[in-house]
Amino acid sequence: MEQQEIIPHLFRTEYSKVVAVLGKLFGFEHIEVAEDIASDTFLLAAETWGIKGLPDNPAAWLYTVAKNKAKDHLKRNNIFSDKVKPGIQQAETGFHEIEIDLSGKNIADSQLQMMFAICHPSIPPEAQIGLSLRILCGFGIEEIADAFLSNKETINKRLFRAKEKLRQERVKIELPKSSEIDARLGAVLTTLYLLFNEGYYSLSQNTTLRKDLCLEAMRLNYLLTDNPGTNTPPANALLSLMCFHASRFDARLGQNGEVILYDEQDTALWDEALIKQGELYLNKAATGDKISKYHLEAGIAYWHTKKDDSPQKWENILQLYNQLLQVEYSPMAALNRTYALAKARDKAAAITEAEKLQLTGNHLYYSLLGYLYTGVDRQKALAHLNTALKLAKSKADKETIGKRLRKLNADS
């Protein structure tokens, strides 16, 4: 018998599908039942497959076991009469056979509905992300703790409280009404954006995990664009943005997990296929008459995938930052705008602007000043870089700044 290779992340992927379908069936009132059934299924799989080897169709095996466990549970419990039965329009002819639909369509629909339910304004953003990772993405508590640089107890408490709140608010696992969908979609997109950022900027050393977070955010975003009701311009813009950023994932991190800045990246490591994907979604996003901040950020990310260093490219980026800052101010955007100004015009203009920002306490501000004064005023450049070094918290950041200081000291 051929020993098949177990697909990486098979358990995590299938877990999330099973939980979404069962979760929809049981509702938040009994969400733990859905999670327990799913966990039991995978426990059995691990034990059985370990001894007997992989079945021919692992997914089908998992679904069959999950369905049977769910049916057993329903038969033995009041959940059937309280919740599930009212929803089933079948005549009372004795033995009720409940069909648990694990078709591709129902899985996608359930996950979409679960996404809206979890990204609910009544629970805080970290809880939305945590719950998304657990229920929608099938991550373990340890993995979530690692991603958040937290511990298991904190994460467990956070998820427990979140589920309680969703129960209290009687949140239904369904798509919002079409009149509410734009507003609720905003919350979903914010959560996906934050989830992607967790993976992209996280200080966790676990590179594989961080990449997975980004990919999960993209997968969930794809569910939105694949459904006519939620396939809006902002959803496409966000997916475009994620594709562009993800295209540089391999070039961003060095051998020891240190961050390699845009200027110094090996562009051969940029993923051209992802860049093309990003362009595809950016085009799809270019409809309607509203510009969201995701459109602007996607536009900026698009220009960053162009390898040339012309003033025109940076002028485009500058104008996009001008707009972005009006839609939503952030210190990062202010700093990046100033950098773009330096590249589009000259350092003198950028220095004038940078001095106005006064982002004291922010190591990136002093890093930028250090860069701007390099080649202009060596003493000031050194002073600013030293301030940046003092303020920097992560080892990776300190190393990046240290490198530039050494270079500046050497060039005398």
Add this chain to the structure above:
Amino acid sequence: MKDFLFLYRADYKAAPAGSPEEMQNMMKKWMDWIGSIAAQNKLTDRGHPLGGEGKVLRPDNVVTDGPYTEIKELLGGYTIVKAESLDEAVSLAHGCPILEVGGNVEVRPINQM
């Protein structure tokens, strides 16, 4: 921090309409100048340009075509910024492209009621 109103005035008839290139450059200057204020986190409301036509309502329901056409300057638009003092608000107004065409920026504090 307090809100301040910028009122832009210029003699728009005196300034000749530029070529498309010049107009685009002017637009870029405005974008950069507003962007600069936004980057300092001091922009409350970018505001909008004002249409050239208008009317003035006076006591006894007298309505005349306005704005005042005897005065060469026309109020062309507005912006609202944040600052600690009037002086700081005025310093934010520096570099406003309207100054290049002989216009001016009136800076007034907005008193919250």
